[in-house]
Amino acid sequence: MFPTKKVQSMIGSRIRVEMKGDNHLLEGVLESVDDYLNLHLLDTVEIADEERLRSLGSVVLRGNNIILIVPVE
Amino acid sequence: MFPTKKVQSMIGSRIRVEMKGDNHLLEGVLESVDDYLNLHLLDTVEIADEERLRSLGSVVLRGNNIILIVPVE
Amino acid sequence: MFPTKKVQSMIGSRIRVEMKGDNHLLEGVLESVDDYLNLHLLDTVEIADEERLRSLGSVVLRGNNIILIVPVE
Amino acid sequence: MFPTKKVQSMIGSRIRVEMKGDNHLLEGVLESVDDYLNLHLLDTVEIADEERLRSLGSVVLRGNNIILIVPVE
Amino acid sequence: MFPTKKVQSMIGSRIRVEMKGDNHLLEGVLESVDDYLNLHLLDTVEIADEERLRSLGSVVLRGNNIILIVPVE
Amino acid sequence: MFPTKKVQSMIGSRIRVEMKGDNHLLEGVLESVDDYLNLHLLDTVEIADEERLRSLGSVVLRGNNIILIVPVE
Numbered sequence: 001m002f003p004t005k006k007v008q009s010m011i012g013s014r015i016r017v018e019m020k021g022d023n024h025l026l027e028g029v030l031e032s033v034d035d036y037l038n039l040h041l042l043d044t045v046e047i048a049d050e051e052r053l054r055s056l057g058s059v060v061l062r063g064n065n066i067i068l069i070v071p072v073e
Numbered sequence: 074m075f076p077t078k079k080v081q082s083m084i085g086s087r088i089r090v091e092m093k094g095d096n097h098l099l100e101g102v103l104e105s106v107d108d109y110l111n112l113h114l115l116d117t118v119e120i121a122d123e124e125r126l127r128s129l130g131s132v133v134l135r136g137n138n139i140i141l142i143v144p145v146e
Numbered sequence: 147m148f149p150t151k152k153v154q155s156m157i158g159s160r161i162r163v164e165m166k167g168d169n170h171l172l173e174g175v176l177e178s179v180d181d182y183l184n185l186h187l188l189d190t191v192e193i194a195d196e197e198r199l200r201s202l203g204s205v206v207l208r209g210n211n212i213i214l215i216v217p218v219e
Numbered sequence: 220m221f222p223t224k225k226v227q228s229m230i231g232s233r234i235r236v237e238m239k240g241d242n243h244l245l246e247g248v249l250e251s252v253d254d255y256l257n258l259h260l261l262d263t264v265e266i267a268d269e270e271r272l273r274s275l276g277s278v279v280l281r282g283n284n285i286i287l288i289v290p291v292e
Numbered sequence: 293m294f295p296t297k298k299v300q301s302m303i304g305s306r307i308r309v310e311m312k313g314d315n316h317l318l319e320g321v322l323e324s325v326d327d328y329l330n331l332h333l334l335d336t337v338e339i340a341d342e343e344r345l346r347s348l349g350s351v352v353l354r355g356n357n358i359i360l361i362v363p364v365e
Numbered sequence: 366m367f368p369t370k371k372v373q374s375m376i377g378s379r380i381r382v383e384m385k386g387d388n389h390l391l392e393g394v395l396e397s398v399d400d401y402l403n404l405h406l407l408d409t410v411e412i413a414d415e416e417r418l419r420s421l422g423s424v425v426l427r428g429n430n431i432i433l434i435v436p437v438e
Contacts, residue, residue, distance in 0.1 A: 111149035184295035222403035
């Protein structure tokens with residue numbers, strides 16, 4: 001399964017996304033993803049030191065600034 | 074709804090955009106967006122520590138330097 | 147008007163461009179722009195702390211390293 | 220062998236990937252790779268100072284934020 | 293004249309190029325340029341604090357990491 | 366000779382590559398290169414302060430994170 005297909009397979013489930021920049025970690029339910037790995041997340045929260053920092057709700061993330069994507073069990 | 078479509082759906086409403094760089098947060102009314110997520114904002118203000126820092130007016134943002142986009146309620 | 151069209155509409159007038167990197171602000175007369183937002187500026191000056199720092203003259207800026215573009219009144 | 224073909228030849232074996240950002244080193248089994256060098260890794264661990272820092276499991280890495288890829292013997 | 297055409301017009305003459313990263317300034321004779329603004333420079337020197345720091349000779353620069361290009365009179 | 370052709374002409378010889386990030390310098394024998402300047406190097410070593418820091422062997426470098434490429438005499 002190609003990397004982008006792998007991300008598509010996570011639609012509807014909770015994922016953790018690390019963005020460029022210092023300690024920039026977000027967690028949310030993956031609503032949609034395109035070929036550039038642009039993501040639309042729902043119920044998004046910012047995470048720092050493994051604690052919920054701030055609730056952001058519906059968020060669009062620019063794909064080229066994503067470092068990595070991990071499913072949250 | 075794909076991430077770019079989601080952003081298009083915000084045209085005419087107020088959004089918050091986090092750009093690359095330290096604490097680079099902007100808020101404005103989304104006037105237009107293209108496939109690269111380049112944005113044209115009106116009535117744009119820079120935000121720091123949740124306060125209005127500086128009024129920029131009409132601003133064009135380069136899509137690849139956007140970290141995330143959030144609608145402002 | 148799409149974001150790139152908005153920038154094209156500024157040809158011949160003075161713009162302020164924020165580039166990636168620390169405090170990297172430039173001001174000049176927009177001579178030309180392409181689809182990647184690569185810019186050719188004339189009479190360009192570097193700005194720091196709202197003062198003219200250094201005169202650069204004719205400058206080409208790489209589009210993907212532009213954070214934002216604002217018209218100067 | 221082209222660089223992307225070289226990476227494809229590592230599928231099924233353990234690789235080390237250095238990402239942008241400070242000390243951002245990951246090690247895992249390469250499950251898939253596409254033309255942009257987006258990677259899907261299994262059994263991924265974060266590495267710091269040559270020690271296993273954190274286990275991440277299944278991870279998707281965005282290709283444009285990869286600095287380098289090295290096979291692990 | 294489009295920005296890339298402007299750079300092509302500098303072939304054979306001395307240019308100054310600012311790259312991403314701290315104080316990363318190079319000066320050399322422009323030998324060739326392509327549509328991505330990848331550059332091939334000859335007689336290249338690194339510059340710091342307006343002094344010649346190190347001679348690099350023939351150098352290829354990756355276009356997307358260029359901040360700006362200025363002709364040297 | 367276009368910049369990418371110039372790099373292709375270095376196949377089989379030793380090159381020095383500066384990557385994004387702090388002091389990230391690599392030296393190796395260029396095995397292959399593609400249109401994005403993705404590189405496959407053999408006998409690669411990390412360099413710091415003009416000394417060999419660490420031997421990495423066979424390495425794939427992502428083109429968009431390359432700052433510059435210089436032949437090693």
